[in-house]
Amino acid sequence: MKTKQQSGINREAYLVRHLFDPDKLEQVPTRNGYGDGLVEAGKKDKNIVVLCADLTESTRSLAFKNAFPDRFVQLGVSEQSMASIAAGMAITGKIPFISSYACFSPGRNWEQIRTTIAIQNSNVKIAGAHAGVSVGPDGATHQMIEDIAIMRVMPNMKVFVPCDSFETKKATIAIAKLSSPCYIRFAREKSPVFTTEKTPFKIGRAETYRFGNDLTIIAAGPLLYEALLAAQILSLDHKIEARVINMHTIKPLDVKTIIKATKETGAIVTVEEAQAVGGLGGAVAETVCLSTPVPVERIGVQDRFGESGEPRQLQEAFGLTARSIITAAFRVLKLK
Amino acid sequence: MPNLAIGPKVRKPLHLHDKQLKKLEEKAFEIREDIIKMLVEAGSGHSAGPLGMADIFTALYFHVMVHDPKRPNWKDRDRLILSNGHICPVRYAAMAHAGYFPKTWLKTLRKFGSPLQGHPEREKLPGVEATSGPLGSGSSQAVGIAYVGLLNHAPWRVYCVMSDGELEAGQTWEAMLFAGRNKLYNCTFIIDRNNIQIDGPTEEIMPLESLQAKFEAFNLNVIRCAGNSIRDFVSAVEQAHGMSEKASVIIADTIPGYGVDFMEHDFLWHGKPPTFSEAKSALAWLRTLGGKIKSEHE
Numbered sequence: 001m002k003t004k005q006q007s008g009i010n011r012e013a014y015l016v017r018h019l020f021d022p023d024k025l026e027q028v029p030t031r032n033g034y035g036d037g038l039v040e041a042g043k044k045d046k047n048i049v050v051l052c053a054d055l056t057e058s059t060r061s062l063a064f065k066n067a068f069p070d071r072f073v074q075l076g077v078s079e080q081s082m083a084s085i086a087a088g089m090a091i092t093g094k095i096p097f098i099s100s101y102a103c104f105s106p107g108r109n110w111e112q113i114r115t116t117i118a119i120q121n122s123n124v125k126i127a128g129a130h131a132g133v134s135v136g137p138d139g140a141t142h143q144m145i146e147d148i149a150i151m152r153v154m155p156n157m158k159v160f161v162p163c164d165s166f167e168t169k170k171a172t173i174a175i176a177k178l179s180s181p182c183y184i185r186f187a188r189e190k191s192p193v194f195t196t197e198k199t200p201f202k203i204g205r206a207e208t209y210r211f212g213n214d215l216t217i218i219a220a221g222p223l224l225y226e227a228l229l230a231a232q233i234l235s236l237d238h239k240i241e242a243r244v245i246n247m248h249t250i251k252p253l254d255v256k257t258i259i260k261a262t263k264e265t266g267a268i269v270t271v272e273e274a275q276a277v278g279g280l281g282g283a284v285a286e287t288v289c290l291s292t293p294v295p296v297e298r299i300g301v302q303d304r305f306g307e308s309g310e311p312r313q314l315q316e317a318f319g320l321t322a323r324s325i326i327t328a329a330f331r332v333l334k335l336k
Numbered sequence: 337m338p339n340l341a342i343g344p345k346v347r348k349p350l351h352l353h354d355k356q357l358k359k360l361e362e363k364a365f366e367i368r369e370d371i372i373k374m375l376v377e378a379g380s381g382h383s384a385g386p387l388g389m390a391d392i393f394t395a396l397y398f399h400v401m402v403h404d405p406k407r408p409n410w411k412d413r414d415r416l417i418l419s420n421g422h423i424c425p426v427r428y429a430a431m432a433h434a435g436y437f438p439k440t441w442l443k444t445l446r447k448f449g450s451p452l453q454g455h456p457e458r459e460k461l462p463g464v465e466a467t468s469g470p471l472g473s474g475s476s477q478a479v480g481i482a483y484v485g486l487l488n489h490a491p492w493r494v495y496c497v498m499s500d501g502e503l504e505a506g507q508t509w510e511a512m513l514f515a516g517r518n519k520l521y522n523c524t525f526i527i528d529r530n531n532i533q534i535d536g537p538t539e540e541i542m543p544l545e546s547l548q549a550k551f552e553a554f555n556l557n558v559i560r561c562a563g564n565s566i567r568d569f570v571s572a573v574e575q576a577h578g579m580s581e582k583a584s585v586i587i588a589d590t591i592p593g594y595g596v597d598f599m600e601h602d603f604l605w606h607g608k609p610p611t612f613s614e615a616k617s618a619l620a621w622l623r624t625l626g627g628k629i630k631s632e633h634e
Contacts, residue, residue, distance in 0.1 A: 073483070076517075081476040081510030088417075088480025091458065091466060111470060112507070116477055120458050120467035 005211050007241040009228075013209045014198035020232060026193040030186035030222060031129050033165035035060030037172025038097060039067045045095060046071075048176055051086055052099045053079045058188070059099035059129040083109040086124040087116035095123055095176060102128025102144035102185055106151055117181045118156045125175055126151075126183045132221070132273035133306040133314045134189040143306035144185075149278025151183040152251050158203075159250040160184040161220040161272070161280070164193045167248060170201040178203065187273070189311045191222035206254035212241030215329055215336075216261035219271035220247045220280045223299075223320055227271045230325035242269075242329060253283050255291070262292040267332040269297045273320055276300030295335035297328040347493075347577045350400060352570050360566050363433065364394040365622055368595045370429040370442055372618045375609035378446040381454065384592035384605040385499065386426035388530050388563070392588060393430040395566045396495060400573050405435035408462035414492050415465045415481050419474020420499035420528065421455035422607075427464075428452050436463040472507030474498065475525065479514045482523035482583070493577075494523045501533030504542050509554070515583040516555030523583045524576040525556075528563065530592035532603035551585045563588030596621050 009015060018024035042048045042064055051073045052061045065072040075082045079100050086096035098105060106113050106126055117124045128147055135143045151159050158180055162168040168186055175182040200207055209224070210231050219227040224246055231242040243265055245257060262268060268288060270281040281298030288296055301318055315321055352360075371386045397403070401414040418427050425445060432439045437451070444450035451461040455469030465481070468474040478496035485492060502508060515523060529547070531538050538544050551558045557579045561572035569588060576584035592606065593599025596618040599610075610618055 070487075075510075076513065078507075078510035078513065080472070080507045081479075081514060084473045084476030084507070085480035085483070085511070085514065088466065088477035088482075089484050091477075092481045092484040094484055112473055112476070115470050116467060116473050 007212045007235070009210050010208055013200070013207060014196050015209060016194050016196060019194055019228065027190040028165040028193050029188060029190050030162060030165050030168045031058075031060045031188065033162065033168025034127055034129070034172050034184070034186055035063035037169040038064040040169070041173045041176035042068050042071065045176060047093060048095045048097065049073060049089060050097045050099060051075055051082050053077055053082050053104065055100055055129070059101075059127065061099040079104040080109040080112045083112035083124070083126070084116040087120060087122040090122035090124045091120065095125070097125040097127055099127045099129065101142060102131040102147045103142050106147055106183060107144055110150055114154060118154045121156050122181065123179050124181055126181070128183065128185045130188040131185040132187050133301065133318055133320070134187055134273060134311040135306075136189065136311045136314065137308050139308040140305040145274045145301045145306060146278070147183070147185055148250055148272070148274045148280060149282065152278065152283060156181055158182045158252065160248060161250055162186065162248050163219075163221055163224040163246055164191060164195055166193055166195045166197070166199070167201060171248065174201065174203050185221070187222055192225045194225055194228070201248070204249045204252045204254060206249070206257040207246045208243060208257070209246055210242065210244035212243040213265050214240045214242060215267035215269065215333055216243040216245060216265045217269045217271060217325060217329070218245045218247050218258065218261070218280065218284055220250060221273055223271050223273050226320070226322045227325055229322040230329065233322065233326060234329055240329065240333070247280060247284075250280055250283055253287060255287050258284060258287045259291045262288050262294045266294050267336045268294060269299060269325060269328045269332055271299040271325055274300055275303065277303060295332045297332045299325055299328055350570050350574050352399065352567055356399070357567055360394050360398055363398055364390045364566070365595065365625070367394060367426065367429045367433060368622050369619055370432070370439070371425045372596070372610060372615050372622070374425050374429065374442050374445045376612055376615035377443050378609060381425060381446060381609050382422045382607050383599055383609055384530065384532060384602070385420065385423035385528060387596060387599065388590040388592045388594045389423055389426050389497070389528055390595070391564050391566050392497070392526060392569055392590075393426045395569050395573075397430040397434045399570060401495065402492065405431070405463070408436060412490070412492050415478075415494045417466050417468065417474045417478040417481070417494065417496040418456055419468055419478070419496055420471060420502050421469030421474065423499070423528070424452075424456045427456065431463055437461070471499070471502040472505035472511070475508050475511040478523060478525070479511050479518075479520055482515070482520040483518060485522050486518075486520065492522075495526060496523065497526045497528065499533075500527055500529045500531065500538050500544060501541070503527070503544055503547070512551065512554040512556060519581055520583040521579050521581060524573065525583070525585045527585060527587045528590055529587050530590045532592050532606050534603070534607045536603050547587055555582060557582040557584040558587065559584060560587045560589070563590035564594050
């Protein structure tokens with residue numbers, strides 16, 4: 001009989017074999033997965049249309065434009081109108097994806113999304129590229145870190161933060177089949193590709209990538225890799241076994257998995273490249289507090305704006321690294 | 337991007353005989369009566385806009401649009417988007433008269449549980465094409481719908497009613513750029529040019545003129561008409577239908593509060609309902625057409 005795995009990487013998550021080998025690990029921006037996913041989804045459903053506000057290449061909508069020129073709509077720099085135009089198209093039978101930078105969509109057009117997409121429950125997918133401080137030199141104006149909070153609070157909206165380009169592709173295809181307003185965020189910078197074709201992905205179901213019972217690290221987005229790194233170091237250097245959960249769907253939140261983790265490990269660290277207040281950190285803290293209160297630490301941006309710099313520099317400066325996660329793990333274990 | 341301009345679908349001419357016109361004018365006054373009754377019952381809402389637009393809504397629902405109140409989701413229906421959602425009492429009253437729902441529902445306007453929300457919601461009332469109210473959002477939705485119409489070579493047309501104050505919202509002009517760029521000839525914007533907004537006359541709050549030049553600069557076909565003349569409005573719509581290369585904008589000069597003497601032209605009536613006694617005198621005025629005829633109801 002198979003014994004249940006107690007610690008270490010979940011074999012059934014089918015992560016890459018060379019998970020901790022930086023030389024072999026492929027580095028691809030998550031936005032590339034969006035482009036690939038759009039084309040694949042577009043092949044299956046001819047009602048899918050893609051709208052873009054003058055950022056076709058950098059949002060990777062270009063792949064769709066090349067594959068289906070008649071189903072691509074250029075809006076120019078008008079994100080507010082884009083949200084409502086997409087809503088009009090959705091209520092007329094199309095499945096529009098709207099692509100821009102997250103700071104403009106859903107940043108600039110939040111009210112249009114609220115009124116014409118969320119209240120109306122129209123089947124529009126909002127794709128926010130260049131989210132997080134890792135946008136780098138562009139600085140605070142273009143580093144969207146409030147998006148998870150402002151989208152999560154909106155009724156009817158579903159929120160997705162995929163961890164690598166592979167998962168972004170899967171998520172893009174999955175939300176195309178969902179008849180609901182959705183927000184999906186991705187990053188500009190290259191990040192490790194550590195999931196594979198076989199890695200399970202199901203909307204609304206968190207995936208456990210690493211087993212452990214000393215504490216749980218819940219992460220979303222590319223920083224999930226830093227969480228896995230941190231867990232590896234905690235295990236090798238400190239004999240601490242951390243469970244690592246991929247919370248790619250922020251809404252609807254997989255409350256069951258969170259409660260199970262709090263009961264079994266008694267301490268939580270959340271990790272994201274967004275404002276911890278209102279983001280994944282907010283969502284998890286609310287859930288834990290309302291169900292099984294245990295100590296929680298939140299790695300994320302702490303109530304400040306970003307600034308110019310190189311992506312790695314900024315991640316260090318904002319405490320968004322494996323090292324910060326390890327420090328948070330010790331803090332939370334002390335409180336346990 | 338696809339080439340959408342393949343020429344307009346032929347529409348039946350909108351001949352308007354004198355007899356028909358008289359009937360429509362009577363209908364418009366019945367709708368005005370209902371607007372007053374709805375507003376006084378609701379205790380909140382907007383008076384001037386709905387009254388001023390009663391003629392245009394009557395013309396749209398009873399003469400211009402191809403639609404079927406019994407099949408609000410019929411795929412080939414014309415789409416009417418109300419961008420300035422706050423004047424929805426006129427739309428609701430016209431819909432009830434057309435047979436979309438029982439007239440008794442009109443008294444539930446703005447009440448808890450009513451399909452007749454304070455601003456129109458598509459999910460709550462079949463026949464309301466789009467959720468709107470925050471100004472500017474309807475025009476963008478309208479161009480999105482019209483774009484799909486052309487993409488699908490659909491026979492239906494899109495009419496989007498907007499206010500003049502609404503034109504101060506930047507989103508409107510984003511939508512107009514899109515309409516101009518894509519030659520959405522199946523789309524007609526109808527601007528309620530009543531010159532008032534909540535805080536005062538539009539030209540004092542934020543001057544809009546020359547509106548005609550503005551829309552023309554956005555590559556749109558502009559038609560000006562007297563919005564309280566059903567005949568003039570219908571002929572403007574016919575001109576819009578004949579346009580094959582451009583979306584049309586009908587600037588309809590209307591009198592806010594039209595039909596109720598003490599409300600006409602007064603911006604203070606933009607955003608408030610009549611009291612019970614004001615409603616009584618408004619109804620008396622409407623029923624006698626301003627003292628011109630003897631009331632049949634009293």
